[in-house]
Amino acid sequence: MASNDLDLGVWTRDLVRSFGERTILDRITLTIPPGQFVALLGRSGSGKSTLLRALAGLDHDVEGSGVLRVPAKTAVVFQDSRLLPWQRVLTNVLYGQPRARGAAGRALLSEVGLAGRERAWPSELSGGEQQRVALARALVGAPDLLLADEPFGALDALTRIRMHALLRDLVQRHTPTVLLVTHDADEAITLAQRVLVLDDGRLTLDLPIDLPAERDPGEPEFQRIRRTLLSALGVVPAAIR
Structure with missing residues (x-):
């Protein structure tokens, strides 16, 4: 259902996704300008991953009165790195990218801090290193849209902080449009230029950062935005002081 969009942004209108009698996405209308970094925040079961899968072209059962437009060159990073265990790191980076050369893969591995690990097996890497490989694989094809589905959700706190800094640097260097799905308000504020809140299949808040x-x-404005987002998620005031 997705079609190319010449302006390399994202556009949906009245997008609907239902499973039986349950509506997961309820008339989602969304525009993301080219190059913008957007975080999609919501509780478990709110429809975040369903929307990302629709944008990625992985769900062909979405409906809508309009169309779903995304760039032709789109890449996805999942919470699980999804590396091929029987292939070495460089081969994993180049997998699915027939036009990408070894030099491009090695350059991306250097950018993510894994220079010299081209011939390592995925099992030899830590969880954070595997996600670095996944980021390199996503970017080696120079995507215009990067979709990230809680890519740091399984990492420990210190590794997450390092990965936030890495992702920020990679996005500045490669300039894709980004939609990051997360359930972490702090992560959304740390990384995004704009945060959307999805609740019961509807976008209930659209907040520029x-x-x-x-x-x-620790800055007051960061904490003010955090309180706004948590309130939109239904977190009681006593829990967010």
Whole structure:
């Protein structure tokens, strides 16, 4: 159902996805300009991953009165790195990219801090290193849209902080449009230029994030935005002080 969009952004109108009698996405209308970094925040079961799968072209049963437009060159990063265990790291980076050369794969591995690990097996890498390979694989084809479905959700806190800095640097360097699905308000504020809240299949909040590139969670404005997002998620005030 997805078609090419010449402006390399994302556009949906009245997007609907139902499973039996349950509506997961309820008339989603969304525009993401080219190059914008958007975080999609929501509770478990709110429809976040369903929307991402629709944008990725992995769900062909979405409906809508309009159309779903995304760039032709789209890449996805999942919470699980989904590396091929029987292939070495460089082969994993180049997998599915017939036009990508070994030099491009090695350059991306260097960018993600894994120079010299081209011939390693995935089992020899830590969880954070495997996600670095997944990011390199997603970017080696120079996508115009990068979709990330809770890519750091399985990592420990310190590794997540490092991965946030890495993703920020990679996006600045490669300039794709980004939609990051997360359930972590702090992660959304740390990385995104704009945060959407999805609740019961509907977009209930669309909040621009006007903060410096380097963001301090201790700053008053960061905390104000955090309270706004958590309130939109239904978190009671006593729990967010």
